[in-house]
Amino acid sequence: MKKCLRSIAVAVVCCLAVPVMAAEKVEPVRMGCGIMTFDTVPGWGFDEQGRSVLGPTHGGVVVDKEGNIYTSAKLGVFVFSPDGKVVRRFLGDEYSNIHDIEIRDEPEGEFIYGARNVAGEGIKFHAETGDIVLKLPFPKESGLNLKKFAPTAITVAPNGDIILSDGYASNYIFKFDKDGKYKSHFGKKGNGLKEFNTAHGMTLDTRYNPPRLLICDRNHQPKGRLVHYDLDGNYIEEVITGLGMPTSVAIQGDYVSVPDLHGRLVILDKTNTIVAVLGNNEDPKTHRNFNVPQDQWREGIFSGTHGSYWDKEGNLYVQDWNVSGRLMKLVRVK
Template identity: 85%
Template sequence: MMRTSMYFALAFTFVPMLQAFSADEAQPVRMGCGMMTFDTVPGWGLGEDGKSVLGPTHGGVVIDSEGNIYTSANMGVFVFSPDGKVIRRFLGDAHSNIHDMEIRKEGDEEFIYGARNAAGEGIKFSAETGDIVLKLPFPQESGLKLKKFAPTAITVAPNGDIILSDGYASNHIFKFDKNGKYLTHFGTKGNDLKQFNTAHGMTLDTRYDPPRLLICDRNHQPKGRLLHYDLDGNFIEEVTTGLGMPTSVAVQGDYVSVPDLHGRLVILDKSNTIMAVLGHNPNPKTRGSFNVPQDKWIEGIFSGTHGSYWDKDGNLYVQDWNVSGRLMKLVRVKE
């Protein structure tokens, strides 16, 4: 059943006292409500000088089986330990501008799948070494004639099939087998029920059996929404609407985190009802803005929320689309 999101959920969110960001002076801010209450960790992931190490961010977040956090920035991929120290980097043209990531364990090794909008490809690389083992360029076998190919989201089916969304161009969603062979595509650009107006984010929704695709239709009019499709590209339902500009989705158990580019993160339960809203930005001048430098960050207030991921303890890591490069850790408050 389709659930319509309600902005009144903000009324149940802790409102942090506004404090300009300083790694040395900022205090933790509590946000959310009920079982989805979190504390921020001021200064997490910053360098020894208190400055961001990332450079501009317009990407995603994933976590490996050891709890290490991977985030993609314009210049490449940075890997942090849970306490916020950089333990390795994959920098340069091959790993730059990864807009979305998924991580999968295959045998004894973990691999990251990335959608690179600027480079016009999907990639698969080792989470340990960064070695690229597969590239997914535009599939000429599809017979389509596109002026542009700009993938924004990627996910992997249980059988290894790879699903890649051309969210910044045609809004077709392409399906490949595990070796990169083109299989099919579905979806078109538009504002009808079964069309996409920026199929921006996507993941495998494991809250259901069998799993299905959960897709962010970010610019759908009149309001952004989430959709369910099966793994063969068949429409199932409109999941929820009124989410502003949903950019990505991350699932843990019965819960899904949905960053909204308008400067907040929404958490839904299995019935797709809002449980909590985190980091809501009430300022129209900075909400949805890339150009909020580090010295203008406000602890507990997001600006252009773009990527998120859960760790095994239910903590959240959230990336802003941000000129200085912002990645935040939110620690789940135990009941």
């Protein structure tokens, strides 16, 4: 724990956002440190009037093989080209309020997997056409009697098994086969070592062989943590604590990006040591705050960091939990 807190302190000092240039118009802001240094791209993803096109955001981000960026919002899923132009949208009730998304390349094409907390289901649809091929409602076969089912995270094992976290309700994590048949569940709500207090985010941690589940235990005391479980639901270890309110995780190579709802993004290396902190917001009025309108956004400063994803060049796309719909591109400085 002391090691984690020391790492956070060092990272915050080393990773203050520094403007690249000072001018009246919005200029890029440089943030991070060392090999994890990034420049923001002001206005990325905005329309011709300079406004966000998303509507309220409370979701995730993924990138496909072609480099297109998918982000989920209240209205549905928006797909952007790398230069920030909308190339397609999947809107309407069946695509609304997807809290977390993953993407997977399969023989039939690339597919988006989503956890829909409001609708109480998991979902799988074709990334190009939007055709929905699978829905995962609460599995009655589990024998559980739940008053509420509100999935917050989803990921897929190498064999196609689907893992769905009920992070806004029971905190059980459910495992299905590739066809949606219930297999098992694990975990429960609480602050014990093998319990979850808001199992909010989750991904397949491919830094390890065999891969593990990397789970964001957002409200676990003290101050949020990441934990490892194997793919059969067996506890492995507590990875790191003291992360504030970690909301999701995304892997690229040896690195993990971890959005913190307090308004920052933490990057860990393969030893799970903090190597950079991006967008750190020290203003108690605007961090962990959904209601920061676009005209009050500050370049290079986040407000309610919720989702992130890497592209193949190591650039990051970061979504804020935000009333006006905020999605940012951070370009890796070579």
